[in-house]
Amino acid sequence: MxxxxxxxxxxxxxxxxxxxxxxxxxxxxxxxxxxxxxxxxxxxxxxxxxxxxxxxxxxxxxxxxxxxxxxxxxxxxxxxxxxxxxxxxxxxxxxxNVESQPQPVTPSLATVDTDGIDMQMMIEALTIVDNYLSEHQKRMAPERKAELVVAIYDLLCKSPEAGSTIATMLKFAV
The missing domain is CATH 1.10.260 (434 Repressor (Amino-terminal Domain))
Structure with a gap:
């Protein structure tokens, strides 16, 4: 050091x-x-x-x-x-550090209550946020990141073609 x-x-x-x-x-x-x-x-x-x-x-x-x-x-x-x-x-x-983020512990889907959640849409929302953070070398506190993923998930569920709205949301949130 x-x-x-x-x-x-x-x-x-x-x-x-x-x-x-x-x-x-x-x-x-x-x-x-x-x-x-x-x-x-x-x-x-x-x-x-x-x-x-x-x-x-x-x-x-x-x-x-x-x-x-x-x-x-x-x-x-x-x-x-x-x-x-x-x-x-x-x-x-x-x-x-961005390049060495810990891998989250993923419970099996059998132990997670997924009623009413479109898992593919949730994975897409999480992937969008992770990719944005990685591309811009940014990090977020876990609570804020979770809120952002849920907001993008909700937007994707309402309008799967909401790309520009999501891009704007990411710019303001991160």
Whole structure:
């Protein structure tokens, strides 16, 4: 960890920087400014944090980063609490990087109440969201992702040809 930072002449000299570093992929740790691109914050904002050593950020910026990475906004903004709302995932050492997302435990369909659910449509809704997140190198908190999948599922059930509406929904939700 420190050798990568020393090579880039970047030290983790503030608690905020340490928290951001935890959210970076391995590639972003080597090229930190790619993190700003992925989470869609201005490079000048990131420059002030990363290079100039700002010790705080605006709550709106923290919210934007938290939404893009799935971390708790209070943990990111002020270092309060745990990074992820579900402390089980943090305690189990699950890596929250896009390329190494944990595989969900899938119960057999025999144990799931699927009455009234079109499983093909649900799978399509989930695939649409997963593909969008992957293509745009974004992440979502599990609760928000579930809500989005259900909203897209509902839209697909009402109008299977709702492609442009779904695309707009994804842009606003993610």
């Amino acid at each position: 420190s050798s990568e930072l020393n090579e880039n002449n970047m030290e983790l000299d503030t608690p905020l920087k340490k928290r951001l570093y935890q959210l970076m992929t391995d590639e972003e740790k080597r090229q930190p400014f790619s993190f700003a691109t992925r989470i869609d914050i201005g490079k000048s904002t990131f420059h002030n944090i990363w290079t100039k050593g700002s010790t705080s950020i605006h709550r709106g910026t923290a919210k934007k980063i938290a939404d893009a990475t799935g971390v708790d906004v209070d943990w990111l903004h002020k270092g309060i609490g745990e990074p992820y709302k579900s402390s089980d995932t943090a305690e189990k050492g699950i890596d929250h």
